[in-house]
Amino acid sequence: MLSHVLQFSLWMGISTSAALAATPGSFEDGGNTQVSAMMMFVGNDEKVYISDKTESNAAQINGHPAWNSVWDINTRQAMIMNGRTNTFCAAGMHLPNGTWITFGGNKALGPGDTPASDGQGQFDDRFGVYDGRKAIRLLTPCKSSDDWNSVKCQWLDDASQLAMQKERWYPAAEPLADGTVAIIGGFTSGGYINRNFPNDDPATSHGGSEPTYEFYPSRGAAQLMNFMVKTSGLNSYAHTFMMPSGKMFVQANYSTILWEPETNVEHELPDMPGKIVRVYPASGGVAMLPLTPANNYTPTILFCGGSDMPDEAWGDFKWPMIDTWNHPASSDCQRITPEPLDGTAPVYVKDDNMLETRTMGQFVILPDGTLLIINGALNGTAGYAQQTGQTDSYSKMPFGMSLASGPVGRPAIYDPNAEGGKRWSNDGLSSSSIPRFYHSTAILLPDASVLIAGSNPNVDVNLTTAYPTEYRAEVFYPPYFSATVRPKPSGIPQTLTYGGLPFDITIPASSYSGSANDAASKTHVAVVRAGWTTHSMSFGQRYLQLNNTYTVNQDSSITLHTSQMPPNANIFQPGPAMVFVVVNGIPSNATFVIVGSGMIEKQPLLSVADLPASQNRDGASGSANGSQTGQGGGKNGAVTTSTSMTNVVLAGLVMMVVGSGW
Known part of the structure; x- marks a missing residue:
């Protein structure tokens, strides 16, 4: 039942006194999330909500594996939650009232990504899962004092009642100024990148890609977005940021635009220097730098890492054409201010390189205005496969299904206000012993520490491979935890x-x-x-x-x-x-x-x-x-x-x- 709590050993709570006792720059045990934490958001000062893809997790609810849980910040206990549709690689966003919403996912599948028992991808009775590709799911965060069996504390997850117009797996989601959410692009059903090779149908990949956008709540029929055609293959989870003018900055493949959501007009911006790909599965770290009175709240976007693999190396829906784990990720960083206040044309500006190459590194903006980058690998890309264009069988894959190698356990901190050449540092920061690859996550907690969880570059739960399914969570304490008092x-x-x-x-x-x-x-x-x-x-x-x-x-x-x-x-x-x-x-x-x-x-x-x-x-x-x-x-x-x-x-x-x- 929803209120069932799975017990496991705890180290300590996350109260102010406990947090002050933590070693700055260190990782501490965060308990067990019960489902591999592919997606997370902080609901309130007590709870972090976690979702996974539908797979063979040991945690069971209502007679099937669980793929949702909620992690208590104070006790570090995880409570499993029911879900109906497959959340694999969904997108998510907040609504203006504090409700959270997720969009899309994958079709219903069975163990090991076998076809659903109904033969149509709509329902699998082994996992008790429904097709999630059109799903819209809503959740209002609750506290421990609330009735967790009440409707308001559960996921509203029923695609027969609330759904998108199009099937979307790996879509982007970005709210407009009124709180309406734009939902952009995606696959229609799985794959490494969303194209065929040769790419003879860049718009829809013969039904495998979804090049349209729509809104929640709806503003009419889904519309073609030309940028999704131009960036075919490497536009999953496109990077999107609203700008002061009401245009939206959108970046995918190595292309960049300013897009007018109201009119579907696109304005081309410069290409990414070096044709470095930052979107999934290159998975560079991307963040908007702090908006301050000093910069007149003018957005600047920072891109770091990813991959410079040539176009032909990316392959297609099935797998990459090269052994990606042998290809170093990028250390390159670029900044762009899409709407300069002086009216000049926006350009990418070379920034300090990271201290190492990194794919799947994630930026977490800290309260002091610096940016933590954490997780990831030195080589390769996100995703998983049972072979590549160079390695023809799973038995020859050196890291199981992982397409990356070389865990980066030591985080680093980027200071956007430091002078050039001095913006990166990892001084005094410990390394984690847990590889955090594909499907890893990190998020800022209310006490200003960072929760890290997940990693599962496998088609299903695998606890014995080189980079296994990971249920352990960690909490990282940035250097400011050296303070003896806090405001x-x-x-x-x-x-x-x-x-x-x-x-x-x-x-x-x-x-x-x-x-x-x-x-x-x-x-x-x-x-x-x-x-x-x-x-x-x-x-x-x-x-x-x-x-x-x-x-x-x-x-x-x-x-x-x-x-x-x-x-x-x-x-x-x-x-x-x-x-x-x-x-x-x-x-x-x-x-x-x-x-x-x-x-x-x-x-x-x-x-x-x-x-x-x-x-x-x-x-x-x-x-x-x-x-x-x-x-x-x-x-x-x-x-x-x-x-x-x-x-x-x-x-x-x-x-x-x-x-x-x-």
């Missing part, structure tokens, strides 16, 4: 608006060490969305620094006068987020908030109120810290003036479930 802010609201009146956050004197004036000047407020993570990427991951000034009080407490979100919902779409207060580089525990109205609608945009000048304790005034920066420019960033916060319509957190008829 304990109060006054953070439960809802952040786009523009509007500022709010005050109080930081007690016990929350920092050293000079109060110095601490105040080195404090910022970060709104972080950890995203929905799978396959070494995080859909929707964002970091935005709120503008603030400060007053240092006579008791050495600090009052942060804090602006609301910039009045442009394109750059940080409505929905759930974590707020961290960071003092001297040391983050607080997160406060969970909802950004925006909580509804799928045109978000209310309010005028930005001025902040008072900063005030030190001795009475000397500091600067106002740019209270008028980050106004959210662009054609869709206009400010709606309001003289009172009473004019803000904060709708209740209720979402209408849209049926299969849309």
